[in-house]
Amino acid sequence: MSVISEESVRGESVFKDISADDEDSQPTEIESLCMNCYQNGTTRLLLTKIPFFKEIIVSSFSCDNCDWANTEIQSAGRIQDQxxxxxxxxxxxxxxxxxxxxxxxxxxxxxxxxxxxxxxxxxxxxxxxxxxxxxxxxxxxxxxxxxxxxxxxxxxxxxxxxxxxxxxxxxxxxxxxxxxxxxxxxxxxxxxxxxxxxxxxxxxxxxxxxxxxxLGIRADDDPEKEPDSNTVEAMRNEVLVFNTNCPECNAPASTNMKLVQIPHFKEVVIMATNCDSCGHRTNEVKSGGATEELGTKITLRITDPSDMTRDVLKSETCGICIPELEFELGMAAVGGKFTTLEGLLKDIKDLIVAKNPFVTGDSGVTTRLQKLVEFGEKLDKIVAGETSVHFILDDPAGNSYLQNVYAPDPDPEMTVEKYTRSFEQNEDLGLNDMKTEGYQEEN
Known part of the structure; x- marks a missing residue:
C-alpha cells in the first residue's frame, strides 16, 4: 500500500493531470470482493484532476470469474462556495x-x-x-x-x-x-x-x-446564525483572516476578507486566497449592498492600451459581451472580481481556452481547439491595444462598476444605461415581483 507523504500533502499534489507522457502515473490495484459472484476481483484506483471537476478518484472494478465490471467517479476536491x-x-x-x-x-x-x-x-x-x-x-x-x-x-x-x-x-x-x-x-x-x-x-x-x-459541511444540530453587528463593524476596520484549503492543491491556506468602499460607487467585500504550497492565487468580490432597483449596462469602447488599466468590479450576477468577437459570457461563468480590465480579459481567456476540459488533452477536437486558440489570440490583441472593440458589462442587479478615468467629468468612450429587469432576470435574482419593461437610459 502506498503512503501519502507530508511532501505530497503540503507540496506537490497526489492528484496528477491526465497525460499520456507520464509513464509513472499508474493506477493502484487492490484485490476486492465481487458483489455479483462473491469471488475475488480487482479494483483499480486512479487519483487525477479534471478542470471544472477538480480532483477526482476514478475507480474501476473487474471480475475475471463472472466478467462483471463497474466504473465510478468520486469527487476528491473541495465543495464550491455555491x-x-x-x-x-x-x-x-x-x-x-x-x-x-x-x-x-x-x-x-x-x-x-x-x-x-x-x-x-x-x-x-x-x-x-x-x-x-x-x-x-x-x-x-x-x-x-x-x-x-x-x-x-x-x-x-x-x-x-x-x-x-x-x-x-x-x-x-x-x-x-x-x-x-x-x-x-x-x-x-x-x-x-x-x-x-x-x-x-x-x-x-x-x-x-x-x-x-x-454534504456534511454543517452539523445536524448547528442552527443558522445571523451575522453579528459588531462583526460587520470589525470587517470595515480591519482585514479578517480565516483558514481554508487551496482550491488547486487542497493544501492549508489563508483567505483574507475586507470591506472596501469604491469611490463613486458602493461598498463591496473582497476575498483573496494565497497558497504558499503551489503559488495559486484567487480573488473574489461580493456586493456589500442590496440589489439595485434598476439593472446597469456599461459599454466601453476600447481605443487605447491605457484602457487596460481601468479598474473593474464585476459582480457574480454580471454578464460580459464583446460584439466584435460574437462573444457573450453568462453571469455564472466567472465569479465576482475586482481587478483591471486586462486582468478580467486574461481570466476570460484562462476560463474559455486554458481550463476547458473538453477541448484539451485526449478529449480535444482539432477544429474546436483551433477556434479557441484563435479566440485567445484575439483577446491578446485587445489587451495589446491592437484591436478596437466594445466591452459590455450587463448586470441586472446593478452592482458592477467600470472606472471612469475622466471623473468627475463624463467619459467620452463609456456609456452607462439603467434598465428595468425582465421577468427572467428577476427569476434569476429571486425578485419575481418586479415589472418587465425595456431599457431606460440614465440621465
Missing amino acids: GVCYTLKVQSKQDLNREVVKAECATTRIPELDFEIPPFTQKGSLSTVEGLIDRAVAGLEQDQPARKATDPEVANKIDEFIEKLRKLKDVEDEFTVVIEDPSGNSFVENPVAPLKDEALTVSRFERTVQQDMQ
Whole structure:
C-alpha cells in the first residue's frame, strides 16, 4: 500500500493531470470482493484532476470469474462556495453527445416526463447526455424480472416509461435535462465555446441548511446564525483572516476578507486566497449592498492600451459581451472580481481556452481547439491595444462598476444605461415581483 507523504500533502499534489507522457502515473490495484459472484476481483484506483471537476478518484472494478465490471467517479476536491444548476434544451441528436460530469450529490431531472434521479442514488460519472439516459434505463430495468413476478401491473407501467426514455434518444421532440448540484462540481459541455450556448443555461445558487447537512459541511444540530453587528463593524476596520484549503492543491491556506468602499460607487467585500504550497492565487468580490432597483449596462469602447488599466468590479450576477468577437459570457461563468480590465480579459481567456476540459488533452477536437486558440489570440490583441472593440458589462442587479478615468467629468468612450429587469432576470435574482419593461437610459 502506498503512503501519502507530508511532501505530497503540503507540496506537490497526489492528484496528477491526465497525460499520456507520464509513464509513472499508474493506477493502484487492490484485490476486492465481487458483489455479483462473491469471488475475488480487482479494483483499480486512479487519483487525477479534471478542470471544472477538480480532483477526482476514478475507480474501476473487474471480475475475471463472472466478467462483471463497474466504473465510478468520486469527487476528491473541495465543495464550491455555491451550487450550480445546468438546464439543457436537447434539440438534436448532436446534443446527446455533449459530455457531462455528474457529481454523486447532483439531482437529474427531465421535466417533460416528470422524471427525477434523486441525489446520492448514483455514483459520480463522466458520461454524455445519452449516457445519462442509458444509465437511467438500466437502473429501471434492473429489478423488472422480480416485479413481473410479484406485481405485473407495476412492471408494465415501468416498461412503458422505459420506452418513453428510449424514445428521447430519437429527439423527435425537444426535451429538457436539468442537473442541479449543490456542491458546484458538476459540468455540462458547451460545444460552441467560446460563443454563447443558446441551448444551455447555467445558474448559481446558495445552498439551503438541509443541503449543507447532506454534504456534511454543517452539523445536524448547528442552527443558522445571523451575522453579528459588531462583526460587520470589525470587517470595515480591519482585514479578517480565516483558514481554508487551496482550491488547486487542497493544501492549508489563508483567505483574507475586507470591506472596501469604491469611490463613486458602493461598498463591496473582497476575498483573496494565497497558497504558499503551489503559488495559486484567487480573488473574489461580493456586493456589500442590496440589489439595485434598476439593472446597469456599461459599454466601453476600447481605443487605447491605457484602457487596460481601468479598474473593474464585476459582480457574480454580471454578464460580459464583446460584439466584435460574437462573444457573450453568462453571469455564472466567472465569479465576482475586482481587478483591471486586462486582468478580467486574461481570466476570460484562462476560463474559455486554458481550463476547458473538453477541448484539451485526449478529449480535444482539432477544429474546436483551433477556434479557441484563435479566440485567445484575439483577446491578446485587445489587451495589446491592437484591436478596437466594445466591452459590455450587463448586470441586472446593478452592482458592477467600470472606472471612469475622466471623473468627475463624463467619459467620452463609456456609456452607462439603467434598465428595468425582465421577468427572467428577476427569476434569476429571486425578485419575481418586479415589472418587465425595456431599457431606460440614465440621465
